[in-house]
Amino acid sequence: MPLSERVELIFQDVVKRNPGEVEFHQAVKEVLESVAPVLVKYPEFAEAKIIERICEPERQTIFRVPWVDDNGQVQINRGFRIQFNSALGPYKGGLRFHPSVYLGIIKFLGFEQIFKNSLTGLPIGGAKGGSDFDPKGKSNGEVMRFCQSFMTELYRIIGEHTDVPAGDIGVGGREIGYLFGQYRKLTRRFDGALTGKSLNWGGSNLRPEATGYGAVYFANDMLSTRGESVQGKTAAVSGSGNVAQYTVEKLNTLGARVVTLSDSNGTIVDMDGISGEKLAWVMELKNVRRGRISEYANHFKGAQYLAGKRPWSVPCDLAFPSATQNEIEEDDARQLVQNGCYCVSEGANMPSHADAVEVFLDAKILYGPGKAANAGGVAVSGLEMNQNAGCMRRSREDVDAQLRTIMHSIHENCVKYGRENGFVNYVKGANIAGFVKVADAMVQQGYV
Numbered sequence: 530m531p532l533s534e535r536v537e538l539i540f541q542d543v544v545k546r547n548p549g550e551v552e553f554h555q556a557v558k559e560v561l562e563s564v565a566p567v568l569v570k571y572p573e574f575a576e577a578k579i580i581e582r583i584c585e586p587e588r589q590t591i592f593r594v595p596w597v598d599d600n601g602q603v604q605i606n607r608g609f610r611i612q613f614n615s616a617l618g619p620y621k622g623g624l625r626f627h628p629s630v631y632l633g634i635i636k637f638l639g640f641e642q643i644f645k646n647s648l649t650g651l652p653i654g655g656a657k658g659g660s661d662f663d664p665k666g667k668s669n670g671e672v673m674r675f676c677q678s679f680m681t682e683l684y685r686i687i688g689e690h691t692d693v694p695a696g697d698i699g700v701g702g703r704e705i706g707y708l709f710g711q712y713r714k715l716t717r718r719f720d721g722a723l724t725g726k727s728l729n730w731g732g733s734n735l736r737p738e739a740t741g742y743g744a745v746y747f748a749n750d751m752l753s754t755r756g757e758s759v760q761g762k763t764a765a766v767s768g769s770g771n772v773a774q775y776t777v778e779k780l781n782t783l784g785a786r787v788v789t790l791s792d793s794n795g796t797i798v799d800m801d802g803i804s805g806e807k808l809a810w811v812m813e814l815k816n817v818r819r820g821r822i823s824e825y826a827n828h829f830k831g832a833q834y835l836a837g838k839r840p841w842s843v844p845c846d847l848a849f850p851s852a853t854q855n856e857i858e859e860d861d862a863r864q865l866v867q868n869g870c871y872c873v874s875e876g877a878n879m880p881s882h883a884d885a886v887e888v889f890l891d892a893k894i895l896y897g898p899g900k901a902a903n904a905g906g907v908a909v910s911g912l913e914m915n916q917n918a919g920c921m922r923r924s925r926e927d928v929d930a931q932l933r934t935i936m937h938s939i940h941e942n943c944v945k946y947g948r949e950n951g952f953v954n955y956v957k958g959a960n961i962a963g964f965v966k967v968a969d970a971m972v973q974q975g976y977v
């Protein structure tokens with residue numbers, strides 16, 4: 530049977546075994562399409578059933594999370610931890626708290642994480658977890674009680690050498706603090722079982738900044754293949770959370786002009802640029818007051834609020850989707866390209882729908898998929914684990930230099946495996962480079 534047919538059958542089996550998990554199917558399909566052509570070179574992968582095994586998580590844990598709200602009412606949420614692949618090291622991947630979370634979302638994120646973590650060159654396996662809990666509109670006390678209940682179950686399966694969670698959507702410094710406090714109380718251990726910790730108690734310099742900074746470094750590396758940089762360019766950024774904020778900060782430092790931010794209700798457009806001073810206001814709005822991005826347009830005259838809209842109709846040279854999965858659909862991608870956007874660096878995970886990815890690849894623009902472009906976050910988390918194990922802390926400059934080196938080496942690997950007739954297909958490059966390393970490790974470690 531031809532190889533492409535065999536891979537298609539494996540994919541159909543994944544769909545059958547994981548019904549209704551559309552985001553997981555989307556993530557698997559993309560990777561299988563990229564790696565199928567190279568499998569001819571590696572008969573040992575087929576013999577060891579690497580594709581079939583890599584699509585099946587090593588372990589999936591689903592648990593009840595009961596907690597009491599401020600009115601004394603009992604609330605029930607569902608918790609997940611998908612330990613997808615540990616061939617390269619302890620499981621590593623964030624926790625997402627968002628009402629849209631279900632098994633298919635956590636599985637797509639965990640699957641992507643395997644290849645992303647492999648690309649960083651660090652010894653970390655892939656995992657993801659989370660809950661359908663919505664931190665929005667909850668008091669600090671409610672968030673704390675939820676986190677404590679969540680950790681009361683999760684602590685049984687994590688640890689500095691087994692599985693090391695971090696943040697993601699809805700899980701920032703506040704949530705990591707509450708989670709770590711409960712972990713420490715339950716285990717009587719102060720160790721590196723979580724990353725994204727505060728700098729005062731075991732965190733790494735530059736962890737909050739790492740994903741956003743890394744996405745900008747990756748864009749700069751992609752632009753350098755055309756003798757350009759982000760300097761002087763106009764950028765559209767989506768989201769207004771952790772990744773978006775530090776993407777804007779780094780773009781400002783490197784001389785670009787950022788004209789948009791958004792949240793799930795709408796987009797603000799500020800053609801004067803979201804300067805450092807305006808960004809500081811946004812950080813206070815989102816991280817302290819936990820307000821909505823629409824308030825920006827009331828505060829800064831000249832800015833416009835587009836209710837219910839995404840940023841992709843705003844003309845720009847560079848786009849940094851930094852909110853959530855499938856936030857760029859086919860029409861958005863066409864509009865971006867028509868308006869002159871020629872570099873997309875994904876801070877978010879799988880923000881471009883498969884049809885949108887096709888548009889970018891057909892137009893031969895510089896398109897950096899999330900598993901490569903946003904790997905800076907997990908890379909610095911890996912460095913945090915390393916610092917915790919050695920009871921030491923690296924300086925901000927040192928971590929930044931390592932982050933740049935890692936992003937640069939991911940870029941080089943994408944170019945190595947993704948070059949096609951003078952064009953770099955970063956999707957193919959990232960998937961093949963990430964996959965081959967994990968597959969080799971799985972072959973060497975036997976059928977486990």
Ligand code: NDP
Binds near residue numbers: 698
């Ligand atoms: P945050 O919770 O800090 O911010 C998320 C932002 O995205 C908010 O502005 C939020 O708006 C918006 N958003 C969330 N869901 C939706 C939705 N369904 N539609 C539109 N907007 C939405 O999360 P992060 O910044 O940490 O994460 C952003 C993305 O980056 C995610 O895809 C995450 O997986 C990815 N990522 C994060 C890393 C990290 O280190 N934090 C590492 C690698 C990837 P609202 O307030 O309205 O919900």
